[in-house]
């Protein structure tokens with residue numbers, strides 16, 4: 290993701306449907322964001338790993354990653370807990386990219402998997418390529434159309450705050466994701482902190498500024514034990530944000 294610059298296709302509007310999601314460029318985004326493992330993403334992966342590795346009562350479960358885009362590491366992080374993982378993505382271009390990527394994923398995900406397999410729970414998965422190819426299912430759909438109480442485990446990385454500038458829509462996105470999970474489900478949510486929006490290829494996409502306290506206030510009634518942390522950015526991704534936020538917890542039973 291890079292900041293808005295002169296020459297971008299600026300799309301005016303503030304709600305999710307105002308932006309050209311089908312024209313999201315998965316290759317540009319994937320190369321820029323995940324071509325190499327940055328330090329800030331390493332910390333996100335480590336914290337998601339340590340949280341999921343500590344969940345002992347969920348296995349062979351159904352996982353959900355919402356707004357997957359060109360990012361496989363949330364799905365990789367859920368592998369020890371899941372027999373099936375639904376990748377729920379809105380953009381046609383990202384859906385097509387994902388359908389190819391899950392069949393035999395790129396070596397750029399290997400450094401992410403190496404961080405995950407520092408924990409024995411992940412080593413037991415075996416080969417991540419064949420595990421993703423067998424267990425991941427790509428679905429085209431909006432976060433706002435998710436069925437309720439269907440999945441046992443969930444992840445949502447850089448979505449609720451990065452698909453709109455409208456506060457009510459951000460809140461609706463958080464609710465839709467959490468409502469799609471069953472009571473007691475473990476989840477990890479990642480957000481850009483104080484993001485001003487981002488450019489992918491020639492298009493500019495929206496964001497709403499959120500910080501750790503806002504995120505905690507939104508999640509606490511769903512998950513009283515939620516842990517919300519700020520993660521320093523290494524500054525290599527782009528300008529126009531002040532770090533990342535990672536939240537994990539289990540839904541109230």
Ligand SMILES: C[S@@+](CC[C@H](N)C(=O)[O-])C[C@H]1O[C@@H](n2cnc3c(N)ncnc32)[C@H](O)[C@@H]1O
Nearest residue numbers: 356357358360379380431432446447448451452
């Ligand atoms: C900033 S990207 C994050 C992608 C990826 N999860 C990551 O970690 O890098 C936002 C993603 O949300 C998707 N998206 C936009 N509107 C959506 C909606 N209404 N429902 C579900 N996903 C949506 C976009 O297509 C894009 O893949």
